[in-house]
Amino acid sequence: MNMGESFPILTVVTFLPALGIVLLLLVDKNRQLLVRNVALFTSLVTFLVSLFLYFKFDPGTGDMQFVELYSWIPSLGMGYHMGIDGISLFLVLLTTFLTPIAIWSSYNAVTEKVKGFMISILALETGMIGVFVSLDLFLFYVFWEAMLIPMYFIIGVWGGPRRIYAAVKFILFTMTGSLLMLVAILALYFVNQSYTGVATFNLLDYQGIQIPFNYQIWMFLAFALAFAIKVPMWPLHTWLPDAHVEAPTAGSVLLAAVLLKMGAYGFLRFCFPLFPEATIHFIPLFSILAIIGIIYGAFVALVQKDVKSLVAYSSVSHLGFVMLGLFALNMQSLEGSILQMLSHGISTGALFLLVGMLYERRHTRLISDFGGISKVMPVFAAFFMIVTLSSIGLPGTNGFVGEFLILLGTFRENWLYAAFGATGIILAAVYMLWMYQRVMFGKVDKPENQKLKDLSLREKLILVPIVIVIFLIGIYPSAFTSRMEASVAKLMETVNEKYRVEEVMPQVQPRRDFQIDESQLEVSTHSFGGGEIHRGQ
């Protein structure tokens, strides 16, 4: 590991959008076009810089790369520690890829308080990237929480008619989960301190210790609650449809594409390697919740009258797939889940963009208000078709690869889970194609629909890169999976190894008090010798 001797690229990628905010503050708020262009430019530069990560990434190792480590609050062990591996690499890229698209898509949609909007989006981007690159739990939590505020404003200020309700619900749900996670983070700090004697919030150091099982259970649950709300898993999903429907298009895109992924990412990065026993203990519970989510989300999507809430519920279903794959816990399913996270980000992001474009023209999103749109807007219909098919998971598009791998991996662990999960794919085809049929085909029977303009150049340019990525993942997935493999393998190794060690270990009694004294340290290093052996492996 090099300790930040090289160029601090992760810091640059994370804080470039924040620099853009500073630039925006200098711009007169009445020059709306300039404000928009500065924001777009900043996010594009961020994307270009982040591409560097992809090309410089070494696929041969599962260790953290581009590591930066400085002390921040040394007296308490908080550090400024960043780094990415094959799991977070693509989530960072997804974020930097979709942010400029989201910004560009809002050129016509957001006309009031443009400057505030752009500042919020850029602040959100910094927060999102920060979450994916932080390797210090304190730093991670800072980004995790700080990100809520711009999203709250995006929904609350620029949202739809029920925006206030949606914004408050969003922030209360996510705060509850994250604060309980905070308690677990603090507890973890003292558990680690009682074993190693080192006061630190460094995630990689935590991976070396063997946490007693009954502690693992509670900490796992506290972390999992925060992440499950974010994913969202059934039955904690109720904030999502409200937030999605009320948020402006750019907000929905980033919410669906990136924010939801943070939950799944949290499971991968924190829950699995830190609490492997508890993870295995909870496989049935989380798998069943995931399956309920898949089927429930699909059925509810089926009966939606509003296109946007249909897409929102389809997210619940698709994220159920991701969770099912995560908790199948083998190479295929994990890679499938990560790929599905990307695919869902791309496809659902694109669906929200398309719905937004339709809404800008007609100011309604009710399916029954449309019909025969493909005759009036052929280009739009073509894009919509591609994205719909990718969302369903047609072979050759991105959705197929992820879902296939997830089901393959799950089948190996438990065929029943896989069988139930597979119904979700069928249902997805039903609700998506039925919606497509009602919106696009048939007669143009509403007079308002007859004069709709087809996509403008800007809108086409927004959609083209997404379509390219859809086919890229679909046809050449190994460009992505090859960079994940080593990291996923390493994760599997950590989980399995610790699990095996734990089985031969005596059951450990917890102590109420974590204060360090020498005699306790003696005892702990003897009886939990496993902790020392595995450190740094």
Next chain:
Amino acid sequence: MNLTLIIPEIFLFLWALLILFVDFFTAEEKKHRLGPLSLVGIVITVVLVVFSGQGQAFGEMFSADYYSLSFAIIFLGSAFLAICTSIDFARERIKHQGEYYALILLSTVGMMFLAASRELLSMYVSLELTTISLFVLSAYLKTDLKSSEAGLKYMILGAASSAILLYGISLLYGITGTTVLKGIQAELVGSAFPGPLLVISLVFIIAGFSFKLAAVPFHMWAPDVYEGAPTPITAYLSVASKGAGLAAMVRVFFGSLLPVTSEWIPLFMALATMTMVLGNIVAIRQSNIKRMLAYSSIAQVGYILVALSAASELATTSMILYLLVYMFANIGAFAVVIAFYNHSGTDEICEYAGLSRRSPFLAISLVIFFLSLVGIPPLAGFVGKYLLFLAAIQKGYYWLVGVAVLTSVISLFYYMNVVRQMYFRKPTKNDPVKVSWSLRLALVLSLIGVIAVGVYPDPFVSLISKAASVFVY
């Protein structure tokens, strides 16, 4: 005897007299200049505090150490910010401005003595100097019924609580035969206590201090007094007077009563729980922003009490740091409220509708202060709460921290309610709110504090942890 140690206190006291003296010779329309004059005195005192030496004076009574230094800086800081927010308010609405500023300075002198005191009686006397000045200040708007009510209520309940405290002190003296904290500790370590008498004395002492801190169930005076008092005084009360109570309480409990922790920790846990739950829940229903902030400041004390129950070095560090960040955020929030009141004459939350369009700077400042009070990173309040919870988790108080985080979510709701008014609602009026230089100074200083401590807390943490190492845990 080393009198040089109390030079800062003596200086500030003389400066208060100087203000009164100058007041005689100042024409009525120029009296607002006494405000900046007091600010100068505070700045000089800060310099004196930082550069005066450390040591003991008057036997065991007075101790200038890192602990008293940290608190003195917090008290002087909040007096500075409170006076900044006072200047326009006082010019417009207050008679006898000289006495007003002098009283603020005098109560600060009392607080500084309080933080440095290591003996129960001198502590009591300093506490009285502090609170009696504050009684008068609360009732300063003489023609305003609510203000007079506030002063009277504060005085009666304050006197009663002082009596209770004094009774507890006398019992403790009866048990141990000394009022010096170190002596009490030595007595308690060596003997077969605790008897029922000690428990009774602890209950009285805790009750007496809890009045000063406005911890539930001794909080009844706070909302009325906070609402009625002149708003800058409310700001000052909510930070400095609580800080004074806390300084004395930590000194007494960590400085002398650590041998009998099992007797008082459960009491503090109960107080903390009630304070967090009630303060936060009742704050939801408030429609007046001053009352809302009153309940929120009650709730904030609950979080501090969580750490007080932990009784460790980390706990002391976290409490002092929390008080510091709470000072910036709370006085900052009051500064916005005062600016708004000076302009529009109302404290109703619904009048804040659309403030983001009328005065973007005020609105965003209030958002930042509120987010810091909730504890959202990367603002100072987050670091403060983080350390408080860390101290409690260290002792294994998971359920207490659980209550604390869940009530924090509730607090998010009512703070966000104001944010919602300012950002999500349309304004009813369109005139921008004027902000004078002194208020702007208070706002900017608070903003810098809230952001600096949040982003780079290390120097503050390490200074304050020196203060925490004064006690032997």
